[in-house]
Amino acid sequence: MPSPHLAPAATTLDFTVPPELSAPAPAEARGLRRDGVRLLVGRGGRAGAAPTAEHHTFAALPEVLRPGDLLVVNNSGTLPAALPARLPDGGLLTVHLSSAHPDPRGGHLVELRRPARAATGAAEYLPPAENPAHPGLRLTLPGGARAVLTVAFTSRLWYARLSLPAPLSDYLAAHGKAIRYGYVDRDWPLSAYQTVFAAEPGSSEMPSAARPFTAELVSALVARGVLIAPITLHTGVASPELHEAPYPERYRVPAATAALVAHVRATGGRVIAVGTTVVRALESATTPDGRTHPADDWTDLVITPARGVRAVNGLLTGWHEPRASHLLMLEAVAGRPLLAHCYREALAAGYLWHEFGDVNLLLPEGG
Structure with a gap:
């Protein structure tokens, strides 16, 4: 049975994203530096203050932030997690592997998708009525590997036992490619899906809020007096079609990062998360x-406005779809007035959506 917390989330924002606002390619392929994407800075909206929005390029981030601010980044690296597969009857599929770490409750989570079609070049969603997944289904993978489905986790995701001829990371490097959705114009190399902070491979999809950072920009932030600290959260497979809430993911908050978060908050600084994963x-x-403590565990936490946030004062994030569960998290951080104002501004100004698109800095306390 699907997990009850994975029902599509209701949101309080109502908007439509025109197709032309989907970023089709990395910034570099559009003639920009990574830090040349657009940055909308939203401030205020709390305690009756009117929200405001400023338009910058991402390269201006050091001037936007204050000395003593702490940026917490995700250092998870992106895996080539899309694999071709063959059904027992010879039919072809694409398998999306959800992170390098098996869920302790049942093994690796996988999603079955239609193989790429000429129209989009990307593997496509399989509705439940057309999905061949069932307990015991055997899939043949490249290089003599196999996957056997065991039990459904949701209507989209299944647990699977993998039989591989090599360690998973080596196997994926040899046979996998980056997960790609239909709004992206072609297959891009895995390097296009890595952030400058990527140090620990394990994510099925890029922690994309950090993509615009460059080594030069990091140096400028440090020179400005902005602090940077890592966490690790290995992302699972997203759901652009179903807008499911996040499911359990492996994460680690190092002791040094936990201590720095506590110090910055105690001294009146701002803790700004770079991405919803953070x-x-x-x-x-x-x-x-x-109180933030070191941790190394799995999390199934779903953050909503009713729950609120306790550790962060701001959020740097990409733009999310109207029914995306992440909007509930964004509202928990920013409040609805600021969030709604930013999305109206972004749509009016033609900001680009998705992993290669533009970004939004939410600072609900202003400053």
């Missing part, structure tokens, strides 16, 4: 009284 990791490691 919010999820930090909030999973923070007690109800606001």
Whole structure:
């Protein structure tokens, strides 16, 4: 049976993203540097203050932030997690592997998709009525590997036992490619899906809020007095079609990062999460009284406005679809007035969506 917390989330924002606002390619392929994408900075909206929006390029981030601010980044690296597969009857599929780490409750999570078609070049969603998944289904993978489905986790995801001829990371490097959706114009190399902070491979999809950072920009932030600290959260396979809430993911908050979060908050600084993955990791490691502790575990935390946030004061994130569960997290951080104002501004100004698109810095306390 699907997990009850994975029902599509209701949101309080109502908007439509025109197809032309889907970023089709990395910034570099569009004639920009990585830090040349657009940055919308939203401020205020709390305690009756009117929200405001400023338009920058991402390269201006050091000037936008204050000395003493702490950026917490996800250092998970992206895996080539899409694999071709063959059914027992010879039919072809694409398998998306959800992170390098098997869920301790049942093994590796996988999604079956239609193989790429000429129209989009990307593997396509399989509706439940057309999905061949069932317990015991055997899939033949490249290089003599196999996957056997065991039990459904959701209507989209299944647990699977993998039989591989090599360690998973080596196997994926030899036979996999980056997961790609239909709004991206072609297959791009795995390097296009890595952030400058990527140090620990394990994510099925890029922690994309950090993609615009460059080594030069990091140096400029440090020179400005902005602090940077890592967490690790290995992302699972997203759901652009179903907008499911996040499911369990492996994360780690190092002791040094937990201590720095505590120090910055105690001295009146701002803790700004770079991406929703960072919010999820930090909030999973923070007690109800606001104390952030080292952690190395799995999290199934779903952050909503009713739950609120305890560890972060701001969020740097990409733009999300109208029904995306992440909007609930964004509202928990920013409040609805600021979030709605930013999305109206982004749509009016033609900001680009998805992993190669533009970004939004939410600072609900202003400053």
